[in-house]
Amino acid sequence: MFKILVINPGSTSTKIAVYEDEKEVLKEVIPHDISDLKRFRNVVDQYEMRKDTILEFLEKENINLNSISAVVGRGGLLRPVPSGIFKINEKMLDELRTAKYGEHESNLGALIAYRIAEKIGVQALIADPVVVDELEDIARISGHPDFKRKSIFHALNQKAIARKISQKIGKDYKMLNLVIVHLGGGISIGAHKKGRVVDVNNALEGEGPFTPERSGTLPLTGFIDLCYYVYPESDIRKLIKGRGGLVSYLGTNNAKEVVEKIKNGDEYAKKIYSAMAHQIIKWIGKMSAVLNFEVDAIGLTGGLANENEFLIPWIKEKVAFIAPIYVFPGEEEEEALANAALRVLRGQEEAVDY
Numbered sequence: 001m002f003k004i005l006v007i008n009p010g011s012t013s014t015k016i017a018v019y020e021d022e023k024e025v026l027k028e029v030i031p032h033d034i035s036d037l038k039r040f041r042n043v044v045d046q047y048e049m050r051k052d053t054i055l056e057f058l059e060k061e062n063i064n065l066n067s068i069s070a071v072v073g074r075g076g077l078l079r080p081v082p083s084g085i086f087k088i089n090e091k092m093l094d095e096l097r098t099a100k101y102g103e104h105e106s107n108l109g110a111l112i113a114y115r116i117a118e119k120i121g122v123q124a125l126i127a128d129p130v131v132v133d134e135l136e137d138i139a140r141i142s143g144h145p146d147f148k149r150k151s152i153f154h155a156l157n158q159k160a161i162a163r164k165i166s167q168k169i170g171k172d173y174k175m176l177n178l179v180i181v182h183l184g185g186g187i188s189i190g191a192h193k194k195g196r197v198v199d200v201n202n203a204l205e206g207e208g209p210f211t212p213e214r215s216g217t218l219p220l221t222g223f224i225d226l227c228y229y230v231y232p233e234s235d236i237r238k239l240i241k242g243r244g245g246l247v248s249y250l251g252t253n254n255a256k257e258v259v260e261k262i263k264n265g266d267e268y269a270k271k272i273y274s275a276m277a278h279q280i281i282k283w284i285g286k287m288s289a290v291l292n293f294e295v296d297a298i299g300l301t302g303g304l305a306n307e308n309e310f311l312i313p314w315i316k317e318k319v320a321f322i323a324p325i326y327v328f329p330g331e332e333e334e335e336a337l338a339n340a341a342l343r344v345l346r347g348q349e350e351a352v353d354y
């Protein structure tokens with residue numbers, strides 16, 4: 001039996017889980033107070049605090065670290081990589097410490113996993129980080145040679161859900177065309193063509209539908225004016241990630257609150273929420289077009305896939321004609337990470353050097 005420790009840092013919490021083979025024996029979402037996080041200038045500065053919180057929690061739960069066979073973290077902003085499992089090495093750690101490819105909470109996943117694994121002398125791994133890049137060349141072209149489109153998305157959850165849908169259909173993932181829609185604080189919509197995500201919106205850097213707290217694609221000329229005349233740079237970045245989307249229109253990133261407003265007759269909230277659904281639907285259409293409208297299934301996942309009063313019915317109504325729809329509310333990231341580590345420990349898959 002292998003015991004695996006999973007570490008998945010998010011913007012306001014750190015999720016940790018312990019698996020014994022395929023069985024989840026412990027799962028916890030450790031919340032971090034926003035006011036507490038604000039004292040850190042950069043994400044990487046939260047490293048000690050988050051690591052210590054995890055170690056204290058494991059101690060409290062009487063998890064003997066020496067019984068762990070591998071530690072696996074959610075991987076962060078690295079150079080573009082193929083889908084797979086990666087050994088955490090010094091080069092990766094350096095790039096994450098210096099945020100060479102940018103700041104993201106999942107950068108902490110590899111840093112903390114490595115430290116704990118080193119302490120107990122076991123393997124430290126990441127799997128399907130947010131920079132998994134399987135784009136077709138044509139999808140890299142943006143509209144100006146100075147800008148390349150990038151593949152940054154919820155690769156871990158999208159791949160996990162794609163495999164689950166393949167199992168339900170009873171065919172190999174590599175035989176199917178799927179549109180997978182991750183509906184979380186960030187939204188990514190990927191065209192999975194025979195096992196490869198050949199096109200997807202860059203969910204982190206201002207592309208795609210607007211989301212509970214991100215702007216998605218914005219009209220460029222108005223944006224340029226804002227950069228020049230109105231906002232300082234740091235505010236502009238927050239407008240895209242953190243203070244865009246529902247937050248900017250309705251003052252909340254919480255879909256449950258938006259649902260309550262609509263039920264209480266708030267027409268403006270309904271208009272904005274419908275517009276978010278409208279943009280999601282458009283991106284599902286785009287990705288279906290990338291797949292020549294030969295789509296075997298559409299998968300809806302992420303926290304917002306729980307929202308069954310308005311959002312999910314609106315989306316279903318518009319896209320059901322394209323392909324059968326499978327809904328997997330929430331995310332399967334911890335399970336996907338544990339399974340990845342298990343495949344390595346069992347010798348079924350090799351972890352590659354970064």
Ligand SMILES: Nc1ncnc2c1ncn2[C@@H]1O[C@H](COP(=O)(O)OP(=O)(O)OP(=O)(O)O)[C@@H](O)[C@H]1O
Pocket residue numbers: 010011183184185186187212253254255256302303304305306307308330331
């Ligand atoms: N049971 C629920 N009913 C309605 N909305 C929900 C429910 N659970 C979560 N949400 C909404 O889902 C959104 C957050 O989704 P999720 O928790 O997947 O995001 P995240 O993990 O913070 O970000 P990301 O998925 O981009 O990594 C919020 O708008 C939240 O209000």
Ligand SMILES: CCCC(=O)O
Pocket residue numbers: 130152153154155185186187188202203204
């Ligand atoms: C882009 C993948 C992760 C996120 O939305 O933050």
